Each structure stands twice: as structure tokens, then as C-alpha cells.
Amino acid sequence: MFTADKLKDGRPGVKITGEVDVATAAPFREALEEVISGGDEKVYLDLSDMDYIDSTGIGILIDIKKNVMKPDQQFVLINPKRSIRKLFQLTGVDQIFPIAED
Amino acid sequence: MASEGTTIRNGETVVLELPCQPEFISLARLSVSALANMVGFSVEDIEDLKVALSEACTNAMQYGCEKEDHYTTSFELFNDGISIVVSDSGETWDCEAVSQPSLKGDQVGGFGLYIIRTLMDDMDIVSSESGTTLTMKKNLRPQNGIQ
Incomplete structure (x- = not known):
């Protein structure tokens, strides 16, 4: 299962629910590209209900930062679960994007 | 060391043949989660196993599905851990070339x-003309399982 919904608190961003892998890579990328198209400097990704992400999803995050976002744009990763935070640390994602508890 | 109420024969093997479609990788995750729980792994280690197996399945799909429309995952359960083999019949590829990625944000794939x-x-990964076989093992840590 995978869903991407607007944040209820009005901040620019998206709440990711479910699993991000090669099967859900396309809607994940689509959701991220849509939310950064607004041009906001900080785009919040609420990951509190994201159960799983693999290297395909991590590659999408890095690719969008590297090739799609404007230089002053940034994802802020909110409340990733411990297992996902561990994967972000392993792959250096935590050095590219700020991770926040909210 | 099996979970309470679960009796596993040492070396018990479960084989799962998966279609080369991304939607079925979640089935591999569900399977390893259930099997690792039977062995007695912690929640954290089960998450590690799910991630590792998914990566292996993704590789099999990307590189190993030219000739066949399926690949095989095999789980061997032990008192002290689990061994997983993911095998496909795809073309040979240079495994070592992508095994050490840059972690500085300049590399998009290859993790x-x-x-x-x-x-x-x-x-361990072996790629030959007959396909690629990836074998991974995870051991129970002392705090895992029923003491």
C-alpha cells in the first residue's frame, strides 16, 4: 500500500503512508515532484506512517534533490521510523536532508 | 532458538518462486518477516532482513529476468539464524562494480x-552465464529469542 496526501497543518509538503519500493516508485516520484513544483524553499515529508523504503525510493529522493529541485529547495524529513532512519544513515541520506522530529 | 510455541527443524527450508513483477516483492518481505519471527529474531533484525531481501529481489528483477519470468528465493532456518538465497537466470553482470557506492549525495543508485x-x-554473490546467486546470512544475536 502507498498513499501520498497533503499535510493537514498547511505546510508545503506531503505525508507518505505505506511502503516505497520498486512497485510504488512511480507514484512516490510523482507525489514529490508535484509538491516541489510549488517552489517552496522547505518541503516537508511526513514519514511517520511510512513503513518501508528501499534503495529505489532513496535513489528517487537523491535524484530529485540533485536534478529537479531548485538550488535553494530542500526536503525536510519528519519523524521517520527507527528502521528507516537507520537506512538513511547507512546511505548518507541524513547528510543530504535534515531530519526533524515534529 | 525458535520463538515460544514454535518448533523448527534445524535446516528447515522454504522456497518461494516469485514472478518478475515489482508488486510481488512485498510478498517476499512478508515471508521473511514471518519466517524470521519463527526463528526468534528481534523486530529490528526482522526489519534489516526485509530491507536486504527486497534489495536482492529488486536486483534479480532488474538484471535477472531477461530469460525467465520468475526468480527464486530460498530460506533456510537454523537454530542460530537464517540463510537466504536469491537466484535468477539472467545475464552475467559485474557485481563488484556497484558494491561500494558514494554516500555524498552525488550517486542516485547502486546502493x-x-x-x-x-x-x-x-x-556472497556469484554471477555467471547461468545466472546470479546471492546468498545472505543473519545470525541471531544473544538477546534474541527465548532464553
């Missing part, structure tokens, strides 16, 4: 084998 190697206690 799969690195992640598996990091999360598992042992990992």
Missing part, C-alpha cells in the same frame, strides 16, 4: 548490494 552487505552478517 542495493552495499545495503545488503551492511545489514547482514555475511553476503
Whole structure:
């Protein structure tokens, strides 16, 4: 299962629910590209209900930062679960994007 | 050391043949989660196993599905851990060339084998003309299982 919904608190961003892998890579990328198209400097990704992400999803995050976002744009990763935070640390994602508890 | 109420014969093997479609990788995750729980792994280690197996399945799909429309995952359960083999019949590829990615944000892909190697206690991959076989092992840590 995978869903991407607007944040209820009005901040620019998206709440990711479910699993991000090669099967859900396309809607994940689509959701991220849509939310950064607004041009906001900080785009919040609420990951509190994201159960799983693999290297395909991590590659999408890095690719969008590297090739799609404007230089002053940034994802802020909110409340990733411990297992996902561990994967972000392993792959250096935590050095590219700020991770926040909210 | 099996979970309470679960009796596993040492060396018990479960084989799962998966279609080369991304939607079925979640089935591999569900399977390893259930089997690792039977062995007695902690929640954290089960998450590691799910990630590592998914990466191996993704590789099999990307590189190993030219000739066949399926690949095989095999789980061998032990008193002290689990061994997983993911095998496909695809073309030979240079595994070592993608095993050490840059972690500075300048590399978009190629994390799969690195992640598996990091999360598992042992990992071996052999690619030949008859296909690729990836074997990974994770051991029960002392705090796992029923003491």
C-alpha cells in the first residue's frame, strides 16, 4: 500500500503512508515532484506512517534533490521510523536532508 | 532458538518462486518477516532482513529476468539464524562494480548490494552465464529469542 496526501497543518509538503519500493516508485516520484513544483524553499515529508523504503525510493529522493529541485529547495524529513532512519544513515541520506522530529 | 510455541527443524527450508513483477516483492518481505519471527529474531533484525531481501529481489528483477519470468528465493532456518538465497537466470553482470557506492549525495543508485552487505552478517554473490546467486546470512544475536 502507498498513499501520498497533503499535510493537514498547511505546510508545503506531503505525508507518505505505506511502503516505497520498486512497485510504488512511480507514484512516490510523482507525489514529490508535484509538491516541489510549488517552489517552496522547505518541503516537508511526513514519514511517520511510512513503513518501508528501499534503495529505489532513496535513489528517487537523491535524484530529485540533485536534478529537479531548485538550488535553494530542500526536503525536510519528519519523524521517520527507527528502521528507516537507520537506512538513511547507512546511505548518507541524513547528510543530504535534515531530519526533524515534529 | 525458535520463538515460544514454535518448533523448527534445524535446516528447515522454504522456497518461494516469485514472478518478475515489482508488486510481488512485498510478498517476499512478508515471508521473511514471518519466517524470521519463527526463528526468534528481534523486530529490528526482522526489519534489516526485509530491507536486504527486497534489495536482492529488486536486483534479480532488474538484471535477472531477461530469460525467465520468475526468480527464486530460498530460506533456510537454523537454530542460530537464517540463510537466504536469491537466484535468477539472467545475464552475467559485474557485481563488484556497484558494491561500494558514494554516500555524498552525488550517486542516485547502486546502493542495493552495499545495503545488503551492511545489514547482514555475511553476503556472497556469484554471477555467471547461468545466472546470479546471492546468498545472505543473519545470525541471531544473544538477546534474541527465548532464553
